[in-house]
Amino acid sequence: MKILVIAPSWVGDLVMAQSLLITLKKLHPEAVIHVLAPAWCLDVVRRMPEAEKGILMPIGHGSFDLSGRLRLGRELREEHYDVAYILPNSWKSALIPFFARIKKRVGWKGEMRYGLLNSMRKNKKDFPRLIARYSALAWPLDKVKKQEDLEFLPYPGLRAEPVDPAVLLNKFGIKEGVLPLGLCPGAEFGPAKKWPPEYYAALAKKYLSLTPNRECWIFGSGKDRETGETIRGLTGEEYQSRVRVLAGSTTLEDAIDLLAMCSLVISNDSGLMHVSAAVGRRLAAVFGSTSTVYTPPSQDDALLIESDMSCHPCFKRVCPRGNPECLTSLLPDLVWERLIKKWPDLGVSEKVARES
Template sequence: MKILIISPSWVGDMVMTQSLYITLKEQNPDCIIDVLAPQWCLPILEKMPQINKAIEMPLGHGDFNLKARYQLGKSLQNEHYDTAYILPNSAKSSLIPFFAKIPKRIGWKGEMRYGLINDLRNNKKSFQYMLERYVSLAYPKDKMTGSGCLGDIHSLPKPKLEINEQIRSNILEKFNLSLEPKIIGLCPGAEFGPAKRWPEEHYGEIAKNLIKQGYQVWLFGSAKDRVTTDKIAALVGNTEQDMISNLAGNTTLNEAVDLLSCCHTVVSNDSGLMHVAAAVGCNIVGIYGSSSPLYTPPLTEHVEIVHTDIECRPCFKKECPYQHLKCLNDLKPDVVMKRIQNFLEKKEK
């Protein structure tokens, strides 16, 4: 069987899709899985051994461009795919497999996809977790009766990105980084919006506390997060700057994945890097503001979730509707620090 996956565009969602690929390989070890994905997600796919080939999606997020989608679909006809899994909910994401004349096209009911998807699943809301929604597509409709029908979420396959030790060693050398003393990673960004971002002042307190205890602190993020990570680094004393490495905006996503694998524990907002860190084996302290771990939790057993219990959360908004951000501001650094200590006091992972 030859399979084409139309992938989501967000890094965190991309990581979670690996559970579907693992399941498909368990069902049919000889199946060939190709994935059509945005360019910025390709480094993630390169670390998934289940993937045969990652195909770059030439169109940007939100770009309809019917002609380009038709041409791409037509070019894929020669691949002779048997089945396509369309993971985004949009109608436009369904067009390429349709134009590629893939006989079986599987996906959730979304915007005007009748006919474009000929194996349409309509009970998505019966599944609580995003992970379940991906994995359930690997099964026939009659097996998809709702959350828990595939077993407990902890029994489902978890993403596991492969790290090449030699490549990682080269990246450490490139950035003049050492694995000693023990490393704690901080991921203070969140592409979704400010209602997911714990204040940099709180992250700064965490960084100062960890460095005082003798640990290294590495700051991760994209170029957009550099202003935030600069503020956090500035909160650490001048004499301790050699213990903090501000990597945001300096690494590629591929390099960030490898460097996250060096961290003992990662403290992160609900973001793509949180899911990456979980998939490379880190202990995770996940900070939730407007979102909820009851939908997209870090997929690891080594996790501590922290959030406030104020009445208005989770609201799932990009910005605080009340302009107070209490769900994040009122979550104090000592609460997060206690969860980090829980991991540091355990035996080595």
Template sequence: MKILVIGPSWVGDMMMSQSLYRSIKDLHPAAEIDVMAPAWCRPLLNRMPEVRWALPMPLGHGTLQLGERRRLGRELRGERYDRALILPNSFKSALVPFFAGIPIRTGWRGEMRYGLLNDLRVLDKTAFPLMVQRYVALAYPPTVRSAKALPNPLPWPRLRVDENESTTAVSEFGLDNGRPLVGFCPGAEFGPAKRWPHYHYATLAKSLIDGGDQIVLFGSAKDRQAGDEIIALLPANERPYCRNLAGATALEQAVILIASCRAVVSNDSGLMHVAAALGRPLVALYGPSSPDFTPPLSHQARVIRLITGYQRVRKGDGDQGYHQSLIDIQPEQVMAELDTLAAAGKEN
């Protein structure tokens, strides 16, 4: 069986989609799975053993370009896929499999996809409360109408990183000074309302550096300023032990370096899901966004959230745009969770 998956366009969603690929392999061990997604996803897909090929989607997020999608679909006809799984809910995401003539095209009902999808599922959000469950359900027949009918536990995402890759990357970035690495992921795509305050990160960094660790800050170029603000609050003699690599690493390099960390502290972000998939001890900090929908999928993760239920994400809810519920999470709470994870690791 050959399957084409139209993948999501966000780091966290792409990570959670690996549970679908693992589920397909559990059901059909000989299945060949190709994933079409933005080119930047390739470093993640290449580390998922279930994926045969990562096919680049050359069209930007939000663009229709009907003629180009028709061309892409026709180019794929020679692959003779048996089935397509379309993870995004948009109209345009269903076009390439339709033009490719793939006989079974499966996805959740979204914006005007009647005809484009011939295995159209109607989502009951209460039956599949987690995004990862909604992905995995597409591997099963439409008679599976609840997460209770899915395997328990689900096969969670797991990325492969070779130990030699980690050793080489640590050396290349000058981090091989004998101090263990603790990764911070202080950014969030939405902005400050989903970020733990930089001054809390700085306080935690100081405690960890005093205890013999070094801090590595990960993120995109947009997170560079947040990293600089963290370092600026550290005493001058401790700043060499806090490296801001936000925007200085490709995603591939960030994945390898995160795999080298003894622990990771992260906002609700794509890199949080990467750290979970790498099996790193992880403290995930949530404010208005909820772990009830997209939690870190790892037994090595601890979630700190001081509020319950859905909260509307708004900019400017607190000091410097930070959400008050994240301001209220104290560095001492995070340190206590890191200590608990470290103790559990020693016991195992």
């Protein structure tokens, strides 16, 4: 069986889509899986053992480009795929497998896609978790009718595989032997997902104050570099030399490998949150406008930090009230207490470590 997966355009959603790939390989061990994804997502596809090949989606996110979709569909006819799984909800995302004449085209009901999809699921509310929605597509409609019917729900698991960790660290001027705290303060979705920079800085100071071999690594895209520099500045002169702003300086593959080296990652609900979970890091995930029910990190041991305000979750990009109290009410001192309660070694000072 040869399978084409039309990937989502968001990094986090693509990481969660690995649950579908794992399910497909368990149900059809002989399957060959190709993933069509945007350029910024191909690094993630390369770290999925189930994907034999990543194919560049040359048409930009938000662009219709009917002729380009027709051309790509015709090119993909040469691959002779047996089935396509279309993960985005848009009408246009289903055009390429239709133009490629893939006999079976599977997906969820989204925009009007009747005819473009010929195996369609319509009951999203019965699958509240996104990885369950993705995984369900691999099963027959009559066998899996709700999330509880899934015989197994695999978590994503990305390969973290620097050829030589020392070479990777040297690339960014990092010495071996440090214990890094990873911070992911960005969120492409919007500011209603972003915990305040001063809160991140407060936690970084607490972490760095305990032992001199601890560092703080700040991850993200180029858009997050300014936020990273703000956090670094707020840690004060005493700690700034141990705070590295890597945002905008790494490839996504570099970030995957560096996140896998962190002793703990603190992240907004973002693509890097899902990457951190998928490489098995200890993870504290801060949720603002979004829900821990729909897109929690795919890791049983993650610390989920969210507000109990009545307006949460609102799923808005920008707080309708003008002040995202669902985030500002999550004070760093309280979060630190929860962190060291869950992972006591984080609160161990150098003196205690020497004496123990």
